[in-house]
Amino acid sequence: MRINAHILFGLMALPAAALAACEAEPATDIRPPSCAGSTQPGPTPIRRLTRVEYNNTVYQLLGDSSYPANAFPPDEEAAGFDNQAAALVVSPLLAEHYMGAAEELAATHTPALIAQLPNCAGGGANSDSCSGDADAFIRSFGKRAYRRPLTEAEVDGHLALFEQGATLGETDYAPEVGVEMVIQAMLQSPHFLYRVEFGMPNPDGNEVVPLTSYEVASRLSYLLWNTMPDATLFAAADADELRTKAQIEQQARRMMDTPRAREAVKNFHRQWLQLGKIEPLISANGKNPEIYPDFNNGLLPLWRKETEAFIDYAVFEEDASVETLFTADYTMMNQALAEFYGVEGPSGSEFVRVNRDPSKFAGFLTHAGLLALYSKPDRSSPIHRGKFVRETLLCQAPPPPPDIVPEPPSVDESQTTREQFAQHSADPLCEGCHRLMDPIGLGFEHFDGIGRYRETEWGLEIDASGELVETLDINGPYDGVVELATLLGRSEQVKNCVATQWFRFGYGRVETEDDACSIDEINEAFAAADYDIKELIISLTQTDAFRYRRAVSAEEAS
Structure with missing residues (x-):
């Protein structure tokens, strides 16, 4: 029995009733001066479940591990994340997917759920004997699905739906059909698909x-x-x-x-650092096999896993600070990744801690996946690497490019990348924007287009000096990515940027003046x-x- 999602969205009103009275909390904590005066919580937009949240929720609710949301249209990104309320709209296509997933989940899990209702399971059940079990099921399952107790009006409505379904079966009374319809309805309700918040009574x-x-x-x-x-x-x-x-x-x-927290932290860093793009973007663009003969697509998941495993280990095993993420002299590798790096030690598929030369490597900035992601198929890319640092780590957006952007120079084995991109600092049309990116990106030049350390480029000496400009606290020259990582790890601007990124991810919206x-x-x-x-x-x-x-x-x- 199908319950149409479009009708359901219109019928399931959002109740404003809350469940407990409010008591003031003693103001024992010392708050910043900006907190003086009235409480300013900022906006509270209604938030739809993301695909990750949907999959996790139906697993906790039903024990279902089929990942139904993987078939949904991708969540739109805003402010660098896929959980921003402003972008999480429900299109007609998504509503159809919700309906299909609800039907499939209800059909799959109704037999196990009906078995837990002794007066409804088996032959001979009728409305009088089953109504008590149905009422208890609706209250129990509904509380978990809506993440709050149901109102009496909601219980009555779902009981009516249950009874309607129970009389539509092939036999005289089919409570399993009623349970299936109730599950379908709840899984398509705004109270399941959205995080509905009205606050306390007022x-x-x-x-x-x-x-x-x-x-x-x-x-x-x-x-x-x-x-x-x-x-x-x-x-x-x-x-x-x-x-x-x-x-x-x-x-x-x-x-x-708990282990679940590790997954949430991984989800944040996967999006903030764009680790999820390593596999699709690099495989789509490829790497020039003549320049990088050791590259193959099998490296891509290993590159992503390195950064994810490193951050997980640093945060949860080492209680890492921001500075540690930038400056750590270790990373995580398995045997296959160690062979790519030319490192001895790890064996097997498990990722383990591997110490690295601190004069060459520093934290996640020297991981091959990120370095290769922000490179071209045939070379490194000071522009993209610098832009990544400026936007993602310093929370500063460079000005937009001009209407006409010159073609980048082709690979010239008689010149280093720095020499080929010198035009950006000489051309007034380019200099205004590229001065914010190129001098940062050039600090990564000891790492090639697939993220491996190199002493020379085409046999030519590499100059990895760079300069930070227009930052709040770390302006000045540096030499190489290790010095850059040290500066970034100590920067108050970077630390505030990390906190801002977590604010956006955690609250599902960008910050406002009221925040x-x-x-x-x-x-x-x-x-x-x-x-x-x-x-x-x-x-x-x-x-x-x-x-x-x-x-x-x-x-x-x-």
Whole structure:
């Protein structure tokens, strides 16, 4: 039995009722000057589940590991991430996919679920004997699917749907059809597909209200785990114990110590550093086999895995700071990747820690995957490498290119890359933009187009000197990527950029003027923790932007 997604989206109204009363939290913490005055939580856009979140949620909800969202249209990216509320619209095509996935999931998992309803399973069931089990199932399954208890009106509506389905089977009474229709309906509801947040009741007409404990539970779970709350979070929400900063921090620290948190951190870095583009972009563009005979597409997943495994190890095994990510004298390799690098030690497919020469290598900036991604098929690319540092690590966007962009020089084995790109500093049309990128990218010139260290280029001596300009705190010359990495790792601008990127990823939106207090709180907590990455993530759960929202009127809610 099919429930049309377009009709369902119109029928399932978003209730404004919340479930607990509000009590003020004692102001015992010292807050930045920007937090003086009224609470400013910033915007609270409704957020649709991403494909990753959808897959993870149906796994937690149903035990389904078929990854149905992989067949959905790709999530649109904004501000560098695929979880930005402004871009997560539901197209007609996506709605059709939601309907198909709901039907498939309901059909697959109804037999196991109906077996848990003793008065509905087996022959002889009828409406009178089954209604109690159906009511309990709707309340239990619905609470987990909607991440909050259902209202009585919602329970009644789903009971009516269950009864309607149970009378449409081939036998006189078919509760399995009723259960299947209820699952279909819930999996297509906005309350499942979106993270609906209205905040606490607001009888006094306040402009800002705290989120309910259930809403905070969902914020925690999707920030730290990319999935729905677990039983412990639901229990805390049931007890209304996600109200204070201390209560939220306690749960956040528990959650950070689980394997799911590693996946969420990996998801952030995969998007922030664009690691997910290593395989599709490099395989699409290729590498010149005459220049790079050792390259093959089998290296691409190894390159991506190196950076992911390095960050995972550094953050969760070494409690790494931002500076460590830039300057670490080790990386992670398996045997195949070690053979590519010409390193001895690792054996087998497992990635293990490998120390590297600190005079040549430093943190993720010298990983082959990133260096090859920001290169051309036949050479390195000072432009793309410099642009990556400027935009992604310094959070500075260079000015747009002119309408007419000259063709880059072709490979000339009589000149180094630096010599060939000297025109960018000599031509006034190019200099204004390229001075922000090329002097950074040229610092990577000891690494070729597939990310391997080299002493010479075409037998010519390499000049890897560079210069940082128009930064907030690290302007000046440097020589080579190790010195560059040291400067970036110590930079307050870079650390604030990392915090900003986590803000965007964690909150699903870009920062606004109203977020000044929350951003200052995050940066102060980050600095107080000596820029520990895990502490940065914990700090995201302690802000006004995380715990509050602007009040929603009854008209807006309906």
